[in-house]
């Protein structure tokens with residue numbers, strides 16, 4: 072039987088461990104972990120994500136602060152907000168929700184976050200630590216860290232001898248995911264829109280991770296029988312069967328047909344999605360421990 076990887080349940084166990092770690096930090100006389108989430112503009116999907124992050128931070132017992140800037144906020148205003156959060160002693164983690172409105176340049180903003188408060192793992196210091204195999208002292212990007220925990224559920228932590236294909240090469244996901252798989256000894260290929268024959272690359276993969284943003288692009292005839300498939304896509308598609316104007320969320324993988332060929336597959340929703348928020352909480356509690364000079368938990 073195909074294993075449908077239950078991201079919700081695995082995320083719940085991460086959240087439980089984060090909450091325990093936050094409580095014990097506070098009982099030892101330290102501050103609550105503090106997470107600041109910054110959102111610019113009024114994109115509804117981003118507000119939904121940010122709302123979920125802020126609520127989860129409260130549930131974990133954190134000091135959770137949300138800063139909402141208007142859609143017309145300037146680069147300087149945003150940079151000044153990040154600078155104030157960098158020096159705020161109550162804040163351990165800073166997350167600037169992406170994408171930013173078009174007139175703003177996200178890169179200088181992200182690179183201005185102190186690496187030790189960069190709970191998104193996007194600062195070049197954190198990306199560089201991951202790329203050089205230091206998984207202990209930096210902060211790892213949340214979605215790849217969460218996807219990796221799902222891979223670990225199936226294969227354990229040593230992927231020696233296994234072929235992995237990551238489809239997508241973004242800094243937010245594809246590159247750090249490939250680094251994590253490589254660190255776990257997988258033989259890693261990164262496929263993308265300019266790759267010549269993605270289906271052929273996919274058929275070599277024991278672990279296939281799809282993060283392209285194209286609804287149901289990966290078909291069953293792409294899969295090596297018995298592969299583990301991690302679907303990182305979250306695509307809104309029309310769902311007239313649910314009523315006029317309704318939509319549903321689907322991944323980058325054609326779940327129904329791939330489920331019969333794969334050994335294990337993560338669904339959308341309920342796969343990688345809940346793991347992203349859980350790993351943001353994990354990074355925040357890790358950052359809070361380090362700032363308090365206390366040994367940090369690992370997840």
Ligand code: GUN
Pocket residue numbers: 166167168169170191213214243347
């Ligand atoms: N937008 C979509 N995913 C993410 C994420 O992981 N971090 C941030 N900051 N923005 C996002």
